[in-house]
Amino acid sequence: MKVCLYLELESFMGVSGIGSALVNQRKALELNGVEYTSDLKDDFDIFHVNVVGLKSLIEVRMMKNAGKKVILHAHVTADDFRDSYRFSNEIAPYLRRYLTFYYNQADLVLCPSEYTKNVLRGYGVTSNIAVISNGIDIDKFVYSRDKRAAFRKANSLEGAVSLNVGHLFIRKGLETFVNTARSIDQNRFVWVGKRYKNLEDPRVKKLIEEAPDNITFMVNRVDDIVAAYSGCDIFFFPSCCENQGIVLLEASACKRPMLVRDTATYEGWLVDGVNCLKASTDEEFRQKLKDLMEDESLCKELGGNAYKMSRNHSLEIIGGKLKTIYEGLLRN
Numbered sequence: 001m002k003v004c005l006y007l008e009l010e011s012f013m014g015v016s017g018i019g020s021a022l023v024n025q026r027k028a029l030e031l032n033g034v035e036y037t038s039d040l041k042d043d044f045d046i047f048h049v050n051v052v053g054l055k056s057l058i059e060v061r062m063m064k065n066a067g068k069k070v071i072l073h074a075h076v077t078a079d080d081f082r083d084s085y086r087f088s089n090e091i092a093p094y095l096r097r098y099l100t101f102y103y104n105q106a107d108l109v110l111c112p113s114e115y116t117k118n119v120l121r122g123y124g125v126t127s128n129i130a131v132i133s134n135g136i137d138i139d140k141f142v143y144s145r146d147k148r149a150a151f152r153k154a155n156s157l158e159g160a161v162s163l164n165v166g167h168l169f170i171r172k173g174l175e176t177f178v179n180t181a182r183s184i185d186q187n188r189f190v191w192v193g194k195r196y197k198n199l200e201d202p203r204v205k206k207l208i209e210e211a212p213d214n215i216t217f218m219v220n221r222v223d224d225i226v227a228a229y230s231g232c233d234i235f236f237f238p239s240c241c242e243n244q245g246i247v248l249l250e251a252s253a254c255k256r257p258m259l260v261r262d263t264a265t266y267e268g269w270l271v272d273g274v275n276c277l278k279a280s281t282d283e284e285f286r287q288k289l290k291d292l293m294e295d296e297s298l299c300k301e302l303g304g305n306a307y308k309m310s311r312n313h314s315l316e317i318i319g320g321k322l323k324t325i326y327e328g329l330l331r332n
Contacts, residue, residue, distance in 0.1 A: 001034065001035065001045055001046070001326060001327065001330065002035045002036065002037065002042075002043065002044040002045055002046075003029065003034060003035070003036045003037075003044060003045070003046045003047075003048050003326060004036070004037050004038065004039070004040065004042065004044040004046070004047050004048065005022060005025055005026060005029075005036050005037075005038055005048050005050070006038065006040065006047065006048065006049045006050065006056070006059065007019070007022045007038075007049075007050040007051055008049075008051045008053040008055050008056045017075065017134075017245075017246045017247075018050055018051060018075045018076075020134070020246050021050060021073070021075060021112075021134045021246065022050050023137075024134055024135045024136070024137060024246075024315055024318070025048070025050075025322070027137060027315050027319075028135055028315040028316070028318045028319030028322060029319055029322065029323070030319075031315055031316045031319045032316070032319035032320050032322070032323045034319065034322070034323050034326065040059065044068070045068065045069065045330060046068065046069045046070075046071060046326055046329065046330070047059070047060065047063040047068045047069070047070045047071070048071040048073065049070070049071065049072050049073065050073045050075060051075070051076070052072075052076050052098070052099060052102050057102055057105070060072070060102075060105050060106075061105070064105070069107050069108075069329050069330060070105065070106050070107050070108075071106060071107065071108050071109070071110055071325075071329070072102065072103055072105065072106040072108075072109050072110070072127075073109075073110045073111070074103060074109050074110065074111040074112075074116055074120060074129075074243070075112070075243060076099065076243075077096075077099065077116060077119050077120070077123075077243065078092045078093070078095045078096035078099060078123075079092075079119055079241055080171065080241045080242065080243055081095055082171060082241070083169060083170040083171035083201065083240070083241075084167070084169045084170070084171050084201070085169075085196060085199045085200065085201065086199050086200060086201055086202070088201070096123055099120075099123065099125075100123045100124045100125055103120060103123075103125045103127055104124075104125055104126060104127050105127075106127045106128075107127070107128070107329060108127065108128050108129075108130060108325070108329055109125065109127045109128065109129045109130070110129075110130055110131075110132055110325070111129060111130075111131055111132075111243065112131070112132065112133055112134050112243050112244035113131060113243055113244050113265055114131055114267070114268065115243070115263075115264045115265040115267070116131075116243045116244075116265075117129050117131055118264075130325060132318065132321055132322065132325070133244065133249075133313045133318055134244055134246050134249070134313075134318075135249070135313050135314065135315045135317070135318035135319075136246075136249035136250060136252070136253050136310050136313045136314065136315065137315055138253055138310065138311065138314045138315070140226065141226055141229070141249075141250045141253035141254050141310075142226065142253070142254065143229070143230050143254045143255050143256075144226065144227070144230045145230070147224065147226060147227035147230045147231070148227070148230040148231045150227060151224075151227040151228060151230065151231030152231045155190070155216060155218075155231070157188050157190070157216075157231060158188070159186070159187055159188060160187040160188070160233050160234070160293045161187070161188045161189070161190060161231065161232045161233050161234075162180075162181075162187065162188070162189045162190070162232060162233070162234045162235075162236040162259075162289065163189075163190045163191075163192065163228060163229065163231070163232030163234070163235055163236065163251075163256075164177055164189075164190070164191045164192070164193070164235070164236055164237055164238075165191075165192045165193060165225065165228065165229075165235075165237075165247040165250075165251075166191075166193045166237070166239065166247060167193045167194050167195075167196070168191070168193050168194065168195045168196070168200070168204055168208070168217070168219065169201070169204065170201050170203050170204060171239065171240050171241055172193070172238075172239045172240075173237070173238030173239045173240055173261060174191075174204060174207050175203075175207060176238040176261075176282050176285055177189065177191060177215075177236065177238055178207050178210075178211050178212070178215065179282045179286075180236070180238075180282060180285050180286050180289060181211070181212055181214055181215045182211075182212045183282075183286045184286065184289060184290065184293075185212060185214055186214075187214065187293060188214055188215075188216070189214055189215045189216070189236070190215075190216045190218065190228070190231075190232065191215065191216070191217050191218065192218045192222050192225070192228050193218075193219070194219060194221075195208075195217070195219040225250070226254065229250060229251055229254040229256055230254060232256060233256075233257075233292075233293070233299070234256065234257055234258070234259060234289065234292050234293070234299070235247075235248075235251035235256040235257070235258045235259070236258075236259050236285075236289060237251075237258060237259070237260045237261075238259075238260070238261050238279075238285055239260075239261060240261060240263070241263070241265070242263070242265045243265065244265065245260075245265070245266075248260065248266075248270070249310055249313050251306070252275070252306035252307060252309055252310035253307065253310040254307075255303040255304065255306065255307045256303055256306065257276075257277075257292055257298070257299040257300075257302040257303045257306070258270075258275070258276040258277070258302065258306055259276065259277045259278075259279065259285065259288055259289055259292060260276050260277075260278055260279075261278065261279065261280065262278035262279060262280045266278075269309065270309075274302075274305055275302060275305035275306040275308075275309050276302060276306060277291070277292065277302065
């Protein structure tokens, strides 16, 4: 059995969650002895596609005509495309129709959460759908005191530091992040993530320009993201819509206490008061962030439970599940 893991525009997508998912897939398969390639001209049995571009659609149709089994990984929905780039809200209804058509080309659709599965069914996707976590490289994402000290020194960070990792999109909760930082001006806030100036929503530009001085936006690539996780005290992720949120698994593996938005995406694996805190409004985020900053034992408990949860998403476990899925697909 050999699998082709394909990501259109991989060089561009490498800094995204989809790029991270592909890296995780490769290592997960290696850990489980599954042979894979990225060469479309190679000989393989299963075509596993990670993005929804037109070139991908053409390749999918060609592979199906050649008798290959096709898996389409649903990292993108119209819902999580909204409030991202300029005009994304206007484009989203058309994207929904395209995605419904696209995902219905698959022998099997994979998605990272039950939430996403339900979204796709609501669109009208009738292909078989299986839920599987994107997984976490537990060998890479390990808290380090030395990296913490170096990151904080390099960025002049003192006191309580709240971190977010993600593209600078409205959807990622940028407004809540800025409002919360403004209301807790004695602490530091760091946002690590790419900024798309030529494509960005005008609201993003305004929020960044008017952000308080206690926020640091790191828009250039961070060489060692583990140092950023280690350097923070709280992972503050107010994103409004995610299909899973790989960064949450990464922060969990680094034992960071997490504050997230209360959305359906996290049902079943993030539990309020157990391995995270959840909030719905800016005022709730402000209060719960203050609770975390003032309660070291709560932070330790939440971070420890988050770490335990992350072990269930190890790439060895995820790779074993992928192998089983591949084998089942080839038998049918």
